[in-house]
Amino acid sequence: GVLSNRHTPGYNSGGTDANSDLDEQGWLSIASQTIIMHPYLPERYNGLYTATPKKNTSLPQSPLAAIYESGYKKTRSLDVSANMSLSYDLPWVKGLQLKVSGAFDYGASMNKNLNTPYKVMQMSLGAYDAGTGQYGETTWREVADPRGTGSGVNLGEGTSYYQRLTGQASVSYANSFGKHNVDALVLAELIASKSNNHSAYAKLLPFASLPELSYGQPTDSPISGKSDAWRSAGYVFRARYNWDERYLAEFTGRYDGSYKFAGMAKTRWGFFPSFAGAWTISNEPWMKQVSWIDNLKLRLGYGTVGNDRISSYMTSDIYTVVKVGQGMSQTGALLLNQLSNPNLKWEGSTTTNIGLDFSVLNGRVGLTADVFQKDTKDLLMQQNLSYISGWESQWQNVGKIRNKGLEISLKTININKKDFSWSTDFNISFLKNELVSLLDGTDYMQVRTAFDSNNTNNDYIAIVGQPLGNMYGFEFDGVYQVSDFIIDPEGNRTLKEGVVDNSSHVGVAPEPGFVKYKDQPTVDTDGDGIPDKGDGKITSADRTIIGNGYADWYGGMTNTFHFYGFDLSVVLQFSYGNDVFNVTRYLATKTTENGLNMLAEVKDRWVFQNASNAVPATKGMTTHDIYSRFIEDGSYLRLKNLTLGYSFPSKWMSKARISKLRLYLSANNLYCLTRYSGFDPEVNWKSSPLMPGVDYGCYPKNTAYTMGLEITF
Numbered sequence: 001g002v003l004s005n006r007h008t009p010g011y012n013s014g015g016t017d018a019n020s021d022l023d024e025q026g027w028l029s030i031a032s033q034t035i036i037m038h039p040y041l042p043e044r045y046n047g048l049y050t051a052t053p054k055k056n057t058s059l060p061q062s063p064l065a066a067i068y069e070s071g072y073k074k075t076r077s078l079d080v081s082a083n084m085s086l087s088y089d090l091p092w093v094k095g096l097q098l099k100v101s102g103a104f105d106y107g108a109s110m111n112k113n114l115n116t117p118y119k120v121m122q123m124s125l126g127a128y129d130a131g132t133g134q135y136g137e138t139t140w141r142e143v144a145d146p147r148g149t150g151s152g153v154n155l156g157e158g159t160s161y162y163q164r165l166t167g168q169a170s171v172s173y174a175n176s177f178g179k180h181n182v183d184a185l186v187l188a189e190l191i192a193s194k195s196n197n198h199s200a201y202a203k204l205l206p207f208a209s210l211p212e213l214s215y216g217q218p219t220d221s222p223i224s225g226k227s228d229a230w231r232s233a234g235y236v237f238r239a240r241y242n243w244d245e246r247y248l249a250e251f252t253g254r255y256d257g258s259y260k261f262a263g264m265a266k267t268r269w270g271f272f273p274s275f276a277g278a279w280t281i282s283n284e285p286w287m288k289q290v291s292w293i294d295n296l297k298l299r300l301g302y303g304t305v306g307n308d309r310i311s312s313y314m315t316s317d318i319y320t321v322v323k324v325g326q327g328m329s330q331t332g333a334l335l336l337n338q339l340s341n342p343n344l345k346w347e348g349s350t351t352t353n354i355g356l357d358f359s360v361l362n363g364r365v366g367l368t369a370d371v372f373q374k375d376t377k378d379l380l381m382q383q384n385l386s387y388i389s390g391w392e393s394q395w396q397n398v399g400k401i402r403n404k405g406l407e408i409s410l411k412t413i414n415i416n417k418k419d420f421s422w423s424t425d426f427n428i429s430f431l432k433n434e435l436v437s438l439l440d441g442t443d444y445m446q447v448r449t450a451f452d453s454n455n456t457n458n459d460y461i462a463i464v465g466q467p468l469g470n471m472y473g474f475e476f477d478g479v480y481q482v483s484d485f486i487i488d489p490e491g492n493r494t495l496k497e498g499v500v501d502n503s504s505h506v507g508v509a510p511e512p513g514f515v516k517y518k519d520q521p522t523v524d525t526d527g528d529g530i531p532d533k534g535d536g537k538i539t540s541a542d543r544t545i546i547g548n549g550y551a552d553w554y555g556g557m558t559n560t561f562h563f564y565g566f567d568l569s570v571v572l573q574f575s576y577g578n579d580v581f582n583v584t585r586y587l588a589t590k591t592t593e594n595g596l597n598m599l600a601e602v603k604d605r606w607v608f609q610n611a612s613n614a615v616p617a618t619k620g621m622t623t624h625d626i627y628s629r630f631i632e633d634g635s636y637l638r639l640k641n642l643t644l645g646y647s648f649p650s651k652w653m654s655k656a657r658i659s660k661l662r663l664y665l666s667a668n669n670l671y672c673l674t675r676y677s678g679f680d681p682e683v684n685w686k687s688s689p690l691m692p693g694v695d696y697g698c699y700p701k702n703t704a705y706t707m708g709l710e711i712t713f
Contacts, residue, residue: 001080010071010115011147031679032697033061035588038597041123045140051120052597059146062120069118070145071208077109095175095183101168108161114211115154117145151203151219155211160197166190179244187236198225230312232258248278258308262315262342270346274303292360299355299370307347310380314395315342339391347397349376366411374403375436381690384445399438401468405431421562428555433467446472449686451583451696454624459581460691461545469692471547471581473626474538477518478613479606480510502538506622513606513617517627520544547631549693552577556640565649571641575682580634582678583685583696586626591618599677634681634693636674638701642667660712669701 011030041050043064051060085101122143126136167190174183200223202216234256242248257269281287282296318338323330353372359365378397385391407429415422438445446458461472477500485493495501495510500519503509510516519534520542526532534542554575561568588599604610606617645664653661674681680700684692 001078004075004077006073006075006077008073009067010073010113011066029697029699030063030066031699032584032587033063033066035584035599035697036061036597037063038123045121045123046142048119048121048142051122051143053122053124054146058143060120060122060143061146065118065120069116070147071114071116073111073113075109075111077107079105079107081105093173095173097172097174099168099170099172103164103166105164106162109159111156111158111160112211113156113158114208115147115151115156116208117147117149117152119144153205153208153216154201154203154219155205155213155216156199156201157213158197158199160195162193162195164191164193181242181245183240185236185238187238189234189236191232192229193231194227194229196225196227198223228312230259232256232260232308244283246280246283248276248280250276252303254306256306256308256346258346260308260310260312260314261344261346267343267345270306270348272304272306272348274301274305276301276303293358294361294363295357295359295366297357299353299357301351301353301355304348304350307349307380310344310395314338314340315344316340339385339389339394341395343397344380344395345378345397347376347378347380349374351375364413364416368409370407372403372405372407376401376403383439384447396439400436402434402436403431404434405429419564421560423560425558425560426555427557428553430553431551433469433550435462435464435466435468437464438462445690447688447690449581449583449691449694449696451685451694452587452624455626456624457543457626459626462690466545467548467550468689469549470545471549471579471626471631471693473543473546473628473631475518475520475542475544475546476627476629477516479611479616479620480512480514480516481611481613482512482608484510485512498536500534500536500538505538505540508622512608512611513620514622515616515620515627515629517542517625546626546628547579547581547693549580549634549691550578551575551635565647567643567645567647569641569643570639573638573640574636576635578634578681578693580632580676580678580681580683580693580695581626582630582632582676583694584678584698585632586630589615590621591616592621632676632678634674634676634683636672636676636681638669638673638682639671640669642670658711658713660710662710664708664710666706666708668704668706670703672701 009030036052036054038052041052044050049062049065049069051062051065053059054061081103083101083103085099087097087099090096090098119142121140124139124141126138129136168187170185170187172183172185174181176182200213201219201221202213203219205211205216207215234254236252236254238250238252240248240250252274254272255269256272259268261268276299278297278299280295280297282290282293287293287296316338317336317340319334320337321332322335324333351372351374353370355368355370358367358369377400379399379401380395381398382393383396383398384393407427409425409427411426412424413421414424442464444461444463447460447462448456448458449460457473459472461470462468463470480499484496484499486496487493493509493511500516501510502514502517505517506514517538519536519538521531521533522539522541523533523535524531556571556573558572559570585599588597589602590596591598591602591605601615604612605615606612606620643664643666645662647660647662650659653659672680672682678695678698680695680698682701683695683698685694685696685698686692
């Protein structure tokens, strides 16, 4: 089992009283506040932590107050697992075995979240004078907690539990007849899972030092709760045959049913077959003369697996309780908040792969390579609906995705001496995905990260025939320069011929220092139906694909050393070709938002004395557009783990009846080599396959140090 105790600040833009594991990220995360906060302000002013206002709001940004004065979130949890199995070999039939097995997983947690309202001293700049380029007098004022103070000291407590029971019963047979080796399995499986959580809330506690629900007053919604349950059943048949350890064949069939789907045969149940074959070439008689080859095997596989990983009750109408007025009082009512889909069914993924296993020099070098194609159809995902339906989206089986790739694993024993050894494990994967189809008649689908209310355009697009994860916006083409204009004697500016005009898009005439977008081909000049020339002006038609959040290739490498009793393990992780949409940088370089701290790059913004072509002028970002300046290369090489250990000599430990005693020190996420300007390139704010690689106030990977002792008696 695992027992954990977690303590974090009360201020957290992620997490709930029933589930505190949700990440802190986004609009009011402490990471975002740290960037927006002016670094030159004193830590305190008149005894309070200092703050700066959030853009377009009066909400104070004070990361120190959020960390140290906002209260706390405490979580205690226990997770246990138990399993057992019984098998019986029937004596009258050689190789025939009966087996039953079971597993039980249980987890419980208790969360206590105390929110203590705080006050800060917020600094505000005076009005900006465009003529002098200076701000007016700085003022300070006392501002309350951005979470609000109406509830005073408030407390939320929650408990949750889950349990999962898995049972299997099988009959298997394995036997050999000369060079013929056969085995077969018939198995039945049942999985039952249920969970429950509830929370209670109280406000206006008289003392933060006495955080008990009974001391406060009930909130408007003093209690909440939710339960969940699902079951699945499956029947498995597997038959394997190999002849003389040279030719191998295997067939497997699964017939699975899930209570997450309605109906019976057409939706709830699915059949998923698979086949695999292999030829161990190194076992052929004519290969015996090639002594330096230890193993050479060619593999072929084809199979389908099912996916039912959606929340329960997606096939049912779900209601929520709301309060409505009835005379001079309120009463409860049910409001439909989920549009059911009784036609949901299993998502299926069919994979075809060809593989090669190869090892030489008595196992000193081993190689495994697989080429595969995976087609996933009937994708379980939320589909946007027409506004006339009254609903934004509905869970549906939508479209088909194809993944193709190559996976390579290499293992080498570089040095193998009595007192020193060095081995390397290396793996790399090359992957390309493609959206094969959507709903009938649909060629593309756009989605929006919705990181800011001002940015109303969709910023990701999925197009049939192209990869998923495409970022969508304008292509940055530098900054308008003085040389782009003709200036008449009266000082009026007119764009030169051939310079793209963005006035119809932004609503004002361009000026030197304004951001410039690339004019995409939208005009067909040769009649072949393919646009090949721009129209000289920027419109919404000039939005294009400006990046992709998925990597071209990724992998890792582990080097392991042994020297006398010492052992050292070095784990590297890498990714190449993935782009990151740096929302944090987008907002923290938006110089049109007066009074906010900015990232250092804005000091190189366009001015007449420094005509930058990379950073627009102070007022140069004229609209809330997504453009490629904030799409960055997210490739990285990370030192994932470093572990140093020492095993005491067995001759010392045997006297204490200890077979092994090892002391070790381990460190995770020590260093990341990357050109990405944010905290960490390994981000996924939206947690959606359609919108990968979004960084919006996300925390970097924590560096963690662990010291441990292993004892084996």
